[in-house]
Amino acid sequence: MRAGPPVPGDDPGPPTDRPTAVEVLGPADVGRALTRIAHEILERNRGAADVVLLGVPTRGLPLAHRLAARIADVEPGTDAAALVGSLDVTMYRDDLAQHPTRAVGATHLPPGGIDGRTVVLVDDVLFSGRTIRAALDAISDLGRPRAVQLAALVDRGHRELPIRADFVGKNLPTATSERVRVLLAETDGRDAVLIEPGAAGGAA
Numbered sequence: 001m002r003a004g005p006p007v008p009g010d011d012p013g014p015p016t017d018r019p020t021a022v023e024v025l026g027p028a029d030v031g032r033a034l035t036r037i038a039h040e041i042l043e044r045n046r047g048a049a050d051v052v053l054l055g056v057p058t059r060g061l062p063l064a065h066r067l068a069a070r071i072a073d074v075e076p077g078t079d080a081a082a083l084v085g086s087l088d089v090t091m092y093r094d095d096l097a098q099h100p101t102r103a104v105g106a107t108h109l110p111p112g113g114i115d116g117r118t119v120v121l122v123d124d125v126l127f128s129g130r131t132i133r134a135a136l137d138a139i140s141d142l143g144r145p146r147a148v149q150l151a152a153l154v155d156r157g158h159r160e161l162p163i164r165a166d167f168v169g170k171n172l173p174t175a176t177s178e179r180v181r182v183l184l185a186e187t188d189g190r191d192a193v194l195i196e197p198g199a200a201g202g203a204a
Contacts, residue, residue: 021181025170025193030153030184033169034063037151038070040167041120048075050117050146054087056135057105059124061086062186063153067122085110087121092134107138114143120167124182126152129163154193156180 025033045051048071055064064084072080088105121135132150139148151167156174170193174180179196183189 021194021196023192023194024172025154025191027185027191030169030191030193033153034066035070037153037167037169038067039074041067041149041151042071042074044149044166045118048078048083051083052085052110052112052114052117052119052145053083053151054085054109054114054119054121054135054139056087056089056121056123056131059182059184059187060122062184063124063151064122067120067151082110082112085114087135087138089131089134089138092137094130094134107142109142114139114145116144116146118147118149119145120149120151122151124153124184125180126150126155126163126165126168127158127180129159129161132163133161153182154180 041051042048051071053064053068055061061084064086065080068080068083071083072078086106086108088107090104119139121132121139123131123135126132136148139145149166150163152165153169154172155165155168155170156172158174158176172180172193172195174195175197177198181194181196183192183194185191
């Protein structure tokens with residue numbers, strides 16, 4: 001006997017043809033990772049006196065602000081807001097011809113600029129390395145820092161360029177077909193890192 005149409009109120013169950021996102025980091029995990037990265041930045045650079053945190057929009061910028069707040073908690077007298085800037089890399093990307101409609105964001109440098117200082121690039125996910133290559137090109141047009149370091153909340157591997165992170169919240173082995181999504185309270189209403197199996201692409 002063939003089943004009739006679903007009765008209103010019945011639970012048909014989850015769809016079987018849609019990838020299911022798996023949460024690999026929750027709010028507490030994200031918080032601990034950022035606290036550890038902040039301490040590592042301070043240890044590597046012997047304090048925050050000459051450190052600049054440049055967040056790569058979109059989610060790299062709120063991560064940079066959170067790291068600055070943690071650094072200020074450890075380093076008395078540090079102005080968290082003065083540590084942070086934003087670095088838009090849109091016009092430096094090597095895939096701009098394939099995505100000509102990308103929205104151009106804003107670049108803001110903290111007081112004192114970047115000359116002679118240690119710039120820590122902050123991004124949510126490190127993947128192919130092409131976003132960071134674009135960021136390095138953008139920095140070269142803005143000044144001459146003493147050193148450039150990289151902090152990423154998640155390193156998912158699959159590098160296409162010889163770029164590595166100095167500070168990593170979580171190394172997350174993934175398949176190239178999977179998508180890694182970072183959710184932050186500032187942009188998404190909650191903190192989480194998700195893997196969506198079977199979805200094409202991922203964060204750079």
